[in-house]
Amino acid sequence: MADVTLTIDGREVQAREGSTILDACRRMRIDTPTLCQLDTLTPVNVCRVCVVELEGARVLVPACSRKVEAGMKIRTDSERVRHSRRLVLELLASSVDMSLCSPQVRGWMDRYGAAPGRFGKQVATVAQPVKVDNDLYVRDYSRCILCYKCVEACGVDAQNTFAIGVAGRGFDAHISTEFDVGLPDSACVYCGNCIGVCPTGALMFKSEHDMRAAGTWDESKQTVTETVCPYCGVGCMLELHVQENSIVKVTSPLDHSVTSGHLCVKGRFGFEFVQRRGAKG
Amino acid sequence: MDIRTTGGPATAEEMAAVDGLLGEPQPADHRVVHGGRAMRSQRHLLLPVLHAIQDRAGWVSRGALEYACRRLSIPPAEAYGVVTFYARFAPQERGPVALHVCDDIACMLAGAKVVEGAHGAPCLGLCDRAPATLTERFGEAYEAVQTPAREAARQPGSRLLRRVGVVDPDSIDSYLQHGGFAALKLAREMGPAAVIDEVTRSKLLGRGGAAFPTGRKWQSVADAPVRPHYLVCNADESEPGTFKDRVLMENDPFALVEGMAIAAFATGCEKGYVYVRDEYPLARRRVGEAIAQARERGYVDFEVEVRRGAGAYICGEETALFNSIEGKRGEPRNKPPFPVEAGLFGKPTLPNNVETLVNVLDIVNGEFADTRLFCVSGQVLHSGVYEVAMGTPLRALIDLAGGLLPGRTMRAVLLGGAAGSFITPDQLDVPLSFDGTRAIGATLGSGAVMVFDDTADMRQVLLRIARFFRDESCGQCVPCRVGTARQEEILERMLQSPNGDGRADVMLLSDIAQAMRDASICGLGQTAANAIASGLTQLKVLNG
Numbered sequence: 001m002a003d004v005t006l007t008i009d010g011r012e013v014q015a016r017e018g019s020t021i022l023d024a025c026r027r028m029r030i031d032t033p034t035l036c037q038l039d040t041l042t043p044v045n046v047c048r049v050c051v052v053e054l055e056g057a058r059v060l061v062p063a064c065s066r067k068v069e070a071g072m073k074i075r076t077d078s079e080r081v082r083h084s085r086r087l088v089l090e091l092l093a094s095s096v097d098m099s100l101c102s103p104q105v106r107g108w109m110d111r112y113g114a115a116p117g118r119f120g121k122q123v124a125t126v127a128q129p130v131k132v133d134n135d136l137y138v139r140d141y142s143r144c145i146l147c148y149k150c151v152e153a154c155g156v157d158a159q160n161t162f163a164i165g166v167a168g169r170g171f172d173a174h175i176s177t178e179f180d181v182g183l184p185d186s187a188c189v190y191c192g193n194c195i196g197v198c199p200t201g202a203l204m205f206k207s208e209h210d211m212r213a214a215g216t217w218d219e220s221k222q223t224v225t226e227t228v229c230p231y232c233g234v235g236c237m238l239e240l241h242v243q244e245n246s247i248v249k250v251t252s253p254l255d256h257s258v259t260s261g262h263l264c265v266k267g268r269f270g271f272e273f274v275q276r277r278g279a280k281g
Numbered sequence: 282m283d284i285r286t287t288g289g290p291a292t293a294e295e296m297a298a299v300d301g302l303l304g305e306p307q308p309a310d311h312r313v314v315h316g317g318r319a320m321r322s323q324r325h326l327l328l329p330v331l332h333a334i335q336d337r338a339g340w341v342s343r344g345a346l347e348y349a350c351r352r353l354s355i356p357p358a359e360a361y362g363v364v365t366f367y368a369r370f371a372p373q374e375r376g377p378v379a380l381h382v383c384d385d386i387a388c389m390l391a392g393a394k395v396v397e398g399a400h401g402a403p404c405l406g407l408c409d410r411a412p413a414t415l416t417e418r419f420g421e422a423y424e425a426v427q428t429p430a431r432e433a434a435r436q437p438g439s440r441l442l443r444r445v446g447v448v449d450p451d452s453i454d455s456y457l458q459h460g461g462f463a464a465l466k467l468a469r470e471m472g473p474a475a476v477i478d479e480v481t482r483s484k485l486l487g488r489g490g491a492a493f494p495t496g497r498k499w500q501s502v503a504d505a506p507v508r509p510h511y512l513v514c515n516a517d518e519s520e521p522g523t524f525k526d527r528v529l530m531e532n533d534p535f536a537l538v539e540g541m542a543i544a545a546f547a548t549g550c551e552k553g554y555v556y557v558r559d560e561y562p563l564a565r566r567r568v569g570e571a572i573a574q575a576r577e578r579g580y581v582d583f584e585v586e587v588r589r590g591a592g593a594y595i596c597g598e599e600t601a602l603f604n605s606i607e608g609k610r611g612e613p614r615n616k617p618p619f620p621v622e623a624g625l626f627g628k629p630t631l632p633n634n635v636e637t638l639v640n641v642l643d644i645v646n647g648e649f650a651d652t653r654l655f656c657v658s659g660q661v662l663h664s665g666v667y668e669v670a671m672g673t674p675l676r677a678l679i680d681l682a683g684g685l686l687p688g689r690t691m692r693a694v695l696l697g698g699a700a701g702s703f704i705t706p707d708q709l710d711v712p713l714s715f716d717g718t719r720a721i722g723a724t725l726g727s728g729a730v731m732v733f734d735d736t737a738d739m740r741q742v743l744l745r746i747a748r749f750f751r752d753e754s755c756g757q758c759v760p761c762r763v764g765t766a767r768q769e770e771i772l773e774r775m776l777q778s779p780n781g782d783g784r785a786d787v788m789l790l791s792d793i794a795q796a797m798r799d800a801s802i803c804g805l806g807q808t809a810a811n812a813i814a815s816g817l818t819q820l821k822v823l824n825g
């Protein structure tokens with residue numbers, strides 16, 4: 001495909017036709033906040049934290065999904081951009097427990113001066129009890145920013161199981177199975193691919209959840225061992241997160257050519273036999 | 282896709298409702314694989330199926346939903362997301378009757394109270410009959426009854442409303458006697474290109490609220506190389522205070538059908554839809570019957586289907602409307618791509634408002650004049666739809682509606698519905714035109730004109746508007762989903778304690794407003810702060 005030339009923050013840049021403004025920003029090393037975007041998923045452009053100012057447009061445009069066009073003039077750090085990014089982060093953090101988000105998210109909060117407390121104390125939040133309905137993973141939707149990533153991963157972007165969807169409307173919109181049935185009654189096959197894409201800790205290995213509750217979760221004591229899944233011949237790469245000689249969670253790198261970060265229930269959760277042998281010796 | 286259903290069987294009644302719409306299920310033949318593309322192409326039938334279930338049973342049970350999902354090959358979690366998106370669908374059991382009481386602005390002013398056991402509803406599009414209700418009786422003979430009109434349909438206009446109250450809306454012969462289908466005949470003689478030229482030359486601007494030049498939209502669809510082309514008539518009319526499209530559809534349904542036939546002919550649309558809001562049962566029936574009669578006589582030669590909304594203001598937004606027809610949650614899409622390139626089912630689509638399409642008849646007939654329908658409601662003597670020339674002063678329109686009630690003085694006018702803004706008594710000479718209103722920072726929007734006199738509790742009005750946006754946000758994007766909730770909370774606490782730290786809250790509201798305007802996906806979030814901001818600054822509701 002051909003290249004187009006556009007201007008970002010006063011600098012001219014070449015970008016591949018069909019790529020996004022975000023791609024161009026990244027190539028220019030302009031750090032752009034994103035919450036609902038992931039390279040392996042179709043853009044849903046719902047969080048709006050990545051908005052940029054496009055000359056001639058009435059409103060700001062989402063960098064993560066807007067395709068580059070020749071001659072675009074874009075500003076990524078104007079007053080309007082900073083204002084909307086700040087408000088998006090503030091509004092989210094005022095309604096959701098974002099304490100387990102990555103340090104990067106906290107960095108953006110600082111950069112844009114987000115002060116979620118300023119809306120007052122008596123404001124609606126999504127606080128609710130953690131859903132623990134199986135032995136493999138838990139769902140704590142009081143941490144959910146409704147980025148749609150888990151729904152995409154469970155659906156056509158990876159797993160094609162469609163066990164969860166977005167239900168309700170407006171502030172009451174939330175991730176749910178049909179009629180809010182527990183995972184064992186749903187179509188879920190426990191591939192854990194939703195956990196792999198969740199940016200907030202709303203979806204979490206039960207092992208991690210229990211250790212956090214007991215106060216024993218300690219990432220500084222953890223090591224990551226790379227290996228290949230032993231179960232079948234596909235060759236999925238596993239990252240075993242190990243604390244005190246026990247596997248506490250399993251991930252796969254997003255950029256791995258075989259998995260794109262996705263696994264099946266065996267690679268994701270089928271590690272119990274390792275520790276059992278160790279324990280019973 | 283493996284559809285797992287664990288909710289137990291549907292009742293015989295529920296299965297009959299689904300099968301009544303989809304036909305009897307084929308006996309299982311395990312040598313062939315079901316599902317796949319042919320099944321998925323039925324996804325668009327989800328809303329009609331849900332309506333069939335609920336009309337019969339009064340609610341959508343888990344068993345019924347899972348039966349529908351098996352028949353349509355839709356994952357139950359996704360279908361549940363659709364059920365819970367639309368206010369009209371009930372995922373909990375309830376009695377055989379549902380009473381919806383409008384507690385929106387015009388009805389509030391008329392003293393409406395949501396009685397126990399009833400459901401409060403946003404504007405039902407019956408503001409000229411305020412206080413208004415909609416009653417649904419479920420069962421084999423489902424019926425929905427609207428508050429009846431108190432006065433016979435008046436015709437305070439000359440052009441668009443000339444057949445209202447004159448023709449028999451159930452009879453194509455009556456319509457033909459009043460010059461019906463002459464424009465379509467003429468259009469077919471002129472040819473598509475000449476029709477589009479006339480529409481462009483008329484400078485007609487869309488009447489759905491966004492005021493987009495109709496001719497330009499038609500040209501783009503006609504030029505689109507991808508096939509098929511779809512025509513979508515937007516009859517969702519849910520902007521509070523707006524009911525003009527209902528008056529047209531209930532009283533002159535053939536005119537809409539003729540307008541659609543001309544539009545489809547000019548732009549090469551193979552298939553058309555009329556998306557009518559659920560709260561308009563009479564309009565839906567009349568338009569459906571008009572289509573059938575017109576088809577029988579050969580006036581309609583393309584496929585047209587009436588689709589029924591399910592209680593969601595956002596589905597008036599054109600891309601949300603497409604998703605709704607496709608059987609999905611009514612979440613607006615990011616633009617570009619625009620509907621004329623990739624709209625309904627991803628194909629080039631012409632979305633037009635009811636009043637826009639009815640105007641086309643006169644454009645083709647050479648009788649077009651730049652008039653427009655206004656819906657006057659609230660505290661005036663004769664609420665109703667009035668047709669006046671563009672540029673008419675607002676004051677003259679209010680006089681047409683009989684003016685204020687005796688002994689009252691004017692407090693404010695809300696122009697353009699909840700997405701519009703307030704006008705003060707000293708601005709009543711503003712000309713009702715796009716430029717005239719823009720000059721004072723207002724908009725005509727959907728043509729809603731709501732009048733408030735000195736007895737109106739403007740604080741409650743502002744709060745109702747804030748609640749409207751919180752309830753109707755689709756919930757997709759953060760600025761609108763959380764912003765409309767915060768806006769309502771902050772406004773409520775400001776109105777409760779006018780002596781509190783008001784200035785900080787005004788700042789907060791304006792910060793939220795700017796982010797909603799700049800960063801929201803669609804027009805709902807982008808305008809959700811307008812009326813409240815103008816109420817606080819123009820009307821000084823807090824200080825009064």
Ligand SMILES: Cc1cc2nc3c(=O)[nH]c(=O)nc-3n(C[C@H](O)[C@H](O)[C@H](O)COP(=O)(O)O)c2cc1C
Nearest residue numbers: 487488489515517518519597598599633634637804
């Ligand atoms: C929140 C929202 C609600 C809308 N509701 C309606 C509606 O009820 N009827 C309508 O015709 N247009 C509505 N619109 C405008 C449509 O998106 C679209 O512009 C219009 O149907 C195009 O038709 P027109 O060009 O004939 O006006 C709405 C827009 C938004 C953002």
Ligand code: SF4
Nearest residue numbers: 154188189191192194
């Ligand atoms: S574990 Fe897999 S199947 Fe289950 S909800 Fe998550 S993505 Fe879907």
Ligand code: SF4
Nearest residue numbers: 144145147148150198
């Ligand atoms: S659970 Fe996680 S991935 Fe899913 S929407 Fe919420 S935050 Fe996003």
Ligand code: SF4
Nearest residue numbers: 755757758761803806
């Ligand atoms: S602005 Fe509001 S209604 Fe529109 S897409 Fe965003 S959340 Fe939905």
Ligand code: FES
Nearest residue numbers: 045047048050064
């Ligand atoms: S990252 Fe672009 S909208 Fe969420």
Ligand code: FES
Nearest residue numbers: 383388405407408
């Ligand atoms: S019908 Fe009640 S406000 Fe419109």
